[in-house]
Amino acid sequence: MEKKIAKIMEDFSEAARSASDSTSVEKLRVAFLGKKGEVAELMKDLKSAPSEQKKEFGQKINQLKKEVESRLADLTAAIEQKELQALIDSAECYDVTMPSAVETGSYHPITLIQREVEDIFAAMGFTIEDYDEIVDDYHCFEALNIPKHHPARDMQDTYYLDNGQLLKTHTSAAQNAIMRKYGAPLRAIFPGRCFRNEAIDACHENTFFQMEGIMIDKDISISNLIYFMKTMLSEVFQRDVQVRLRPGFFPFVEPGFELDISCQVCGGVGCPSCKNSGWLELCPCGMIHPNVLTAGGIDPEEYTGFAFGLGLTRLAMMKYGVKDIRTFNSGNLKALSQFESL
């Protein structure tokens, strides 16, 4: 009997060594501990054993059973661990550098810049107005203190239409209507598409976007104008922008200014973009001419105001580094589809 027990233990050890997965461990369990397994067979032998030895053999068989059970448990744990590791090791390591397949749409860059600037003005209490692209001579010129034969009309090559109207040459064409609509006090911006009848090249377009703003109230001063332009432009460029005013002539403002900002390319030290001056001409502005206020139904003795025009197309070129102005109206998706999100 003792020999048999030793033999079984030896056989078990031998078989356990070659068990490499959970299936073979289960086979092993059935072979030794199953109903017809080796241990069960031994228990049958126990019946025929001499009775004085029964107790001793019984204990030894039990010991054997416990030993086998314990070794099987260890074996199972080891194999589960091994199999888990194999499962982990077999996982594919994904190539995160693969290009994205997500389809995206795109906004026109003018939409992006326009919204950004509109949001800034809305936050400062400005109404945002939309205005026609086709206007009449009165709104585009007369109401803006640009009488017939004024040279300023030559400066803006106007597209005239066969019904006597014209394509607006500047967003200022909306000033009169907006003053009439709201009266004073007034804060409004009015972005829009403008047209000039000229040959196009990398720097010139016949169709482009501007944004005009006016602020009218009692006691609006030049000092307010400078403050306001500086604040607004610092918001647009997301940094403290230096501005300077130079005299500039526009018939609808008096005094009129050209507003320069410190060159955003070189930071003001001088570079080809700013012709080494450190300044970039950005936006004409000025105190609204009394004749323009009067034409808009606002008493210039009671109210003063300022107006400014921002070249949205130019701003977009500066902000996004677009070198050829024709890109904007090209419809070329290879260029425009890059403006994917707000």
Add this chain to the structure above:
Amino acid sequence: MLVSMNWIRDFVDLDGLDIDALIHRFTLSTAEVEEIYHYGENTHNVVVAQILSVENHPNSKKLHLLKVDTGEQVVDCVCGAPNVREGMKVAFAKEGGCVNGIAITKATVAGFDSYGMCCSEHELGISADHSGIMEITDDIPLGTDLKSVYDIEDTVFEVDNKSLTNRPDLWGHYGIAREFAALTGQPLKPIEKTDTSVYADLPPVDIDIQDTEHCYRYSGMKVDNVTQHVSPVNMRIRLFYCGSRAINLLADLTNYLMMELGQPMHAFDRRKVDCVEIKRFDAPFRFKTLDGNERDIDENTLMICSKGEPVAIGGIMGGLDSEIEDDTTSLLLESANFDGVCIRKSSQRLGLRTDASMRYEKMIDPEITSTAIQRFLKLLMDIDPGVQVVSSLSDQYVHHYDTVELTFDKAYVDRYTGIEISDERIIDTLTALGFDVKHDGTTFDVKVPSWRATKDVTIKADIIEEITRIYGYDNFKITTTLSPLRPVRKSLNKTDEYYAKDLLVEKFKLHEIHSYIWADSKKFGELNIDVEDNVKLLNSINPDHVVLRNCMVPTLLTAVNENKSFGTEYGIFEIARVIDGLREDGTCNERKKLGIVLFSRDCEEKKLFFRLRDMISLMIGNLRHKTVTFTHVESFHNWQHPVNTVEMAVEGVKLGFLSTLHPLTAIKIDKKAAIVCAEIDMDTFMTVPKDELDFVEPSKFPGIDIDLTILRDPDVTYRDIESIIEANGGEFLRTLTVTDVYDGIISSITLRLGFSSPDRTLSMTEIQDVVFGRIVPELEKENILLKK
């Protein structure tokens, strides 16, 4: 315009001041300076020297071997100039010196050593003359630094002409000197001129202004016995630095005067012109101007004539026949003033914009015509003391500008500027600029000087500009406004527009583009798209861009045509204006419209069509909580498909269309691709009121779904089936959805009818009664049958 600081210093003392910094202030206070040039700064060690001997170079026909006395020593020099001769005084750059940036070193020229260079005016950078070396007059001692003899050193700046448009007074150095005087606080020196009263008894020039509407003033004077024909070096240098070319003394003097006072002048050769008439001709004719070109003169062009013969185009250019020649000794001097608009229009018509016409069109001061003649005489007599004045200073002054007087008070200045500028500062600034100021308590009475009163300064606000620009905007203390804050509501059309854009870009992955407001007849033609009659541009410089578009889709289709290589499937859109003909009052019916075009080589047209239909339904549904109805209509553009052109409407309000393309257009873009398009009138859409969201509390009780599979008949639309089911579904029918569509020999559609009650569990029997007792019989009445 180019401005010489040496010239400015004739009129205002700028000694000890940083000239570049002053020019920078000019930019900030007056007009934009585009460039500053420092002439002569790279010229050193150029002295007056004398050629002692000239020998021919043994190996060269052009070169000479010179011995040159520099005043300190005699040096060898190899020189290629043709005009060398013994005893000649020349401008000589010594070894170690520098000529206009070129370093002069000992050199070996064709085998001979050369210790310096004889310079031409061109090499010195003071004229374009490189015909030979510069000859120096005998009276200058040897060894004298050339820069102490001539004004080679000068700072010249260029002002952007556009920024001088409204400042007629700045078109001459004297006006600019006045600005520098105001900026520095230095006095402006008076113009030195000849007293012409001594000639008052001489016979006058016969001046006859026949067109008094356009010729405002004409001053003239006759001078004889001119013997000098070449201008002094310093005058020529100034003219050259200011962009002019020296011609002869009289021509140079007229140019010099124009650059100094801004008054264009003309000198007629008195052999040809001895009296003048100013008039226009009734019939057009041709006239040869002094640049040698024949010009077409029409009845609107002002002409200067002599005994009926035209001799100059008034205010623009003289005639070739009466021009000053090198042998002219006797001249009739013109200094006139004309209507700026007339000159500008003539100049545009002729395509001839001259220094004179540029000045006249700015409406220069008519007061200075006689001053210019007196100044001319002074300069001429200094150069050529033998000249003889043979007429009185004759003057016809037929049109005076009104004097401009303005009154304002200190409070007005304070309100406009927002800062405190003292009374003294106001008075000093205005006085320095030539305004006559009377100050009484808080009131200022100001008389505008004639040179600012032609159009420039007319109202009080103009005075504010004068005060503030000289004060300097950089010196302004800046402050925010005290305006009360008011709530701002976003306008609805913006909200709609932006929501639509967000949805189309973010959800439907379309690309926003911009196209032009006109039809491109060439590009349209290539795609078989008719350019439909509409409002036209009168003056387009591109003959293909004449008719304004009446629909967004064609311009988008041309964009699709140009983007075929972008991808196999994409969509574009634009929200912009079209012109839908004229309104009753004759103005353009301008509409803001959304155009969408989808392109695909990957999916069939039908699927693409429904994709676009669903985009529109969803967009409008989300914006207004309303349902869009689509109805087939006849195509109304030649590029629309006759079968699938569909009108969209919300509650009966027509919003636009959805269509596939006519094969003739589709095939031109891409034979293998599907293309569908739509247009929505955003202005009309804006008028559709928004409904509140229709919220239904979900039932707590289980519902019952019944599926019906219905045979499809091409004459029956889904809408027909839907309306019968909805009309007969009873109070518990909550949802109706399509779960399957089968297209085969026998086509069918499976619908799922969802029933539920908010307050009880429904029984299958009662629902089956509704479906099979009411709905199905009603469908069968319309010959809509269930699949067995």
